[in-house]
Amino acid sequence: MSEPNKDYSATELMICVAARLMQDGTTAFIGTGIPMLAAALAQKLYTPNLIAVFEFGGTGALLDELPLAVSEARTFHRAIAASGLSDIMEIAQRGFIDYGFIGGAQIDPYGNLNSTVIGSYDSPTTRLPGSGGANDVGSFSWHTIAIMRHDRRRFVPRCDFLTTPGYLTGPGAREDAGLPAGTGPLYVVTTLARLGFDRAASCRMTIDALFPGVTKQEVIDNTGFELLIPDHVPTLDLPTVEELRVLRDEIDPHRLYI
Amino acid sequence: MNVLDTGHGELIQPPDMDAFREWNRTHKSRKLEDKLMDEHEAIARFVTDGSYIGTELYGTVRAPMSLVREVVRQKPKNLRLAAQGALDLDLLLAGGQIDAIEIVYYGLEVYGVSHIFRRAVESGQVKRCVEWSNASFTWRLKAAAMGVPFLPVRSLLGTDTFKYSAAKVVEDPFTGSKVCLVPALVLDVSLIHVHRADRYGNAQIEGINGLAYDYARASKRVILSAEEIIDTDEIRRHPDRTVIPYYLVDAVVHAPYGSHPGETVYSYARDEEAIREWVNAAQTPESTAAYLDSYVYGVPDHAAYLERIGSARLDDLRRKAEAHR
Numbered sequence: 001m002s003e004p005n006k007d008y009s010a011t012e013l014m015i016c017v018a019a020r021l022m023q024d025g026t027t028a029f030i031g032t033g034i035p036m037l038a039a040a041l042a043q044k045l046y047t048p049n050l051i052a053v054f055e056f057g058g059t060g061a062l063l064d065e066l067p068l069a070v071s072e073a074r075t076f077h078r079a080i081a082a083s084g085l086s087d088i089m090e091i092a093q094r095g096f097i098d099y100g101f102i103g104g105a106q107i108d109p110y111g112n113l114n115s116t117v118i119g120s121y122d123s124p125t126t127r128l129p130g131s132g133g134a135n136d137v138g139s140f141s142w143h144t145i146a147i148m149r150h151d152r153r154r155f156v157p158r159c160d161f162l163t164t165p166g167y168l169t170g171p172g173a174r175e176d177a178g179l180p181a182g183t184g185p186l187y188v189v190t191t192l193a194r195l196g197f198d199r200a201a202s203c204r205m206t207i208d209a210l211f212p213g214v215t216k217q218e219v220i221d222n223t224g225f226e227l228l229i230p231d232h233v234p235t236l237d238l239p240t241v242e243e244l245r246v247l248r249d250e251i252d253p254h255r256l257y258i
Numbered sequence: 259m260n261v262l263d264t265g266h267g268e269l270i271q272p273p274d275m276d277a278f279r280e281w282n283r284t285h286k287s288r289k290l291e292d293k294l295m296d297e298h299e300a301i302a303r304f305v306t307d308g309s310y311i312g313t314e315l316y317g318t319v320r321a322p323m324s325l326v327r328e329v330v331r332q333k334p335k336n337l338r339l340a341a342q343g344a345l346d347l348d349l350l351l352a353g354g355q356i357d358a359i360e361i362v363y364y365g366l367e368v369y370g371v372s373h374i375f376r377r378a379v380e381s382g383q384v385k386r387c388v389e390w391s392n393a394s395f396t397w398r399l400k401a402a403a404m405g406v407p408f409l410p411v412r413s414l415l416g417t418d419t420f421k422y423s424a425a426k427v428v429e430d431p432f433t434g435s436k437v438c439l440v441p442a443l444v445l446d447v448s449l450i451h452v453h454r455a456d457r458y459g460n461a462q463i464e465g466i467n468g469l470a471y472d473y474a475r476a477s478k479r480v481i482l483s484a485e486e487i488i489d490t491d492e493i494r495r496h497p498d499r500t501v502i503p504y505y506l507v508d509a510v511v512h513a514p515y516g517s518h519p520g521e522t523v524y525s526y527a528r529d530e531e532a533i534r535e536w537v538n539a540a541q542t543p544e545s546t547a548a549y550l551d552s553y554v555y556g557v558p559d560h561a562a563y564l565e566r567i568g569s570a571r572l573d574d575l576r577r578k579a580e581a582h583r
Contacts, residue, residue, distance in 0.1 A: 032367045032368075033367070033368070055392055056315065056316060056319075056466050056468045056469075057465075057466030057467065057468060058466055068318070068367065068368045068528065069316060069317070069318050069319055069367045069368070070316070070367070071315055071316040071319040071320075071466060071468055072318065072319050072521060072523075072528065073465065073521060073523045073524075073527070073579070073582035074582070075466075076465060076466055077582060082465050082466040082467075083466065083467070084466060084467040084468050084469065084470070084471055084472075085392060085393075085396045085468055085469050085472075086396045086397065086399075086400055086469075086471075086472060089392065089393035089396060089397070092393070093393070093411070093412055093413070112417075116389065116418070116419070116422075121418075121422060123380075123382070124379065124380060125380070126371075126376065126380070127371070127375060127376050127379040127380055128365075128371060129363050129364050129365030129371060129372075129375075130361040130362060130363050130364055130365075130389060131362070131363065131389065131390070131391040131392070131419050132342070132362060132363030132365075132391070132392055133363070133391065133392040133393070134391070135391035135393075135394075135413055135414060135417060135419045136391045136392055136393035136394075136413045139393075139412060139413035139414070139415065140393075140412070140413065161418045162416075162417045162418040162419070163417065163418065163419050164417065164419075165415070165416050165417050168416045168417075173416065174416065176416075176436075177415040177416030177436065178412065178415045178416070178427065178435060178436030178437055178438065179412065179413075179415050179416060180412055256368055257368075
């Protein structure tokens with residue numbers, strides 16, 4: 001990576017950290033919003049052969065411009081294929097999607113996500129959009145990576161509504177429910193840290209790496225449940241000058257997200 | 259088959275596949291008949307009180323906005339709605355005509371949650387809501403398109419999305435493992451916007467086809483709006499491009515810029531300013547009503563709507579779409 005830049009926002013670093021998780025030559029389901037910026041950044045700087053898959057039919061778009069909707073023209077700009085929703089979901093269900101990048105309003109210790117309601121279902125304080133493709137991405141992708149802001153309202157012991165499956169109630173629960181074997185959350189990228197999961201044992205969320213200048217205690221204070229904390233937690237690299245230039249000048253020049 | 263769990267969402271449109279076959283036998287002509295009509299006639303004839311309707315593609319993308327505005331003008335009551343998208347659904351919901359919603363995704367993506375939807379659900383105005391995901395929803399349409407009463411799927415499992423759906427979990431009779439069954443969804447009326455159609459209803463779509471293929475095959479009535487009406491010779495020259503064949507279609511409406519303020523790929527781009535105008539108007543009931551008075555009730559038809567938007571602005575959107583090739 002090129003030289004670091006200390007003048008950045010937490011959202012920008014969150015996008016950079018997510019972009020660095022993208023793998024060249026893999027398929028990645030790209031949900032609406034922040035995952036689109038991360039995929040565009042990765043494709044421009046690190047993974048030119050990242051196959052971005054958009055649920056309504058775009059496969060392998062060149063993300064020269066930021067899409068504003070998961071079905072709009074930019075999601076299949078100079079793409080490999082333009083099909084439809086059933087085709088993409090069938091591809092996912094039969095095991096062709098390596099990574100799924102999604103967001104959510106709440107997440108619990110097992111990586112279960114809520115994007116349906118805050119409060120009770122029957123009289124919600126906030127009605128959110130609903131699953132869309134999120135439940136399917138969380139069910140079918142080999143690995144799911146959630147990207148979301150880090151605070152106690154979002155990191156909760158139990159989601160008000162379990163929209164999208166993480167590890168559900170713990171080890172073996174996904175398979176017991178009938179979900180495809182060998183799938184589940186891999187990382188959660190936040191505005192404070194990169195979190196992982198203790199996949200070999202409890203399936204609970206762990207602190208995997210900290211953002212520069214962020215302490216373990218800050219992460220703990222902003223999380224509404226107990227995190228697993230390894231003895232040694234590495235610190236992530238700062239955003240590079242190049243990452244920030246591409247993000248600000250090429251991907252989101254109108255500052256819709258950053 | 260051993261049923262292990264049942265979602266307690268309402269089955270808003272119970273499937274009856276023999277009735278669907280009989281409908282297709284008696285109500286869907288195999289003759290090449292001229293179905294070209296104006297939007298007023300199409301909506302008046304085929305969208306009735308209580309209809310279960312669906313709109314394609316996705317709010318700001320190739321959504322049948324000119325038809326939706328006409329539905330709002332004619333005010334059929336107690337509609338039931340398959341909800342994926344937003345701009346189109348917002349107008350229907352704001353028009354006060356929706357009784358029940360099957361929710362797949364109802365949001366404005368870059369502009370966040372829908373104020374119209376929030377108000378309707380949080381105030382209790384719409385009480386009948388059922389949850390689905392994109393895959394389970396599209397496969398409900400696929401089941402209907404296949405003429406079968408349900409399909410087995412491997413999502414929804416283990417979640418509240420399942421619990422608030424009308425799906426079931428059963429023991430797979432072949433392997434013994436758990437699988438989710440989703441019921442076929444036969445829509446009363448689909449509203450679909452396409453790039454080109456002939457007057458019989460043979461239709462071509464460019465770019466992704468989203469849900470159009472399955473919607474058209476899962477519906478008792480299909481109303482098409484088309485950017486361009488083309489000669490049947492053109493259809494016959496490229497039969498591989500026919501996404502929707504004529505016998506599925508009941509009405510063809512000529513509607514240039516029919517998805518404005520959203521886009522129709524390669525024809526015109528999103529009108530960001532007009533989308534923001536709606537998003538801002540939607541924030542309060544008063545400004546919502548003013549918007550509807552201005553852009554829906556205040557114009558007699560789509561041609562008058564386009565006049566209000568102005569040709570200079572529409573030409574500009576057409577130029578912007580060139581960049582998407």
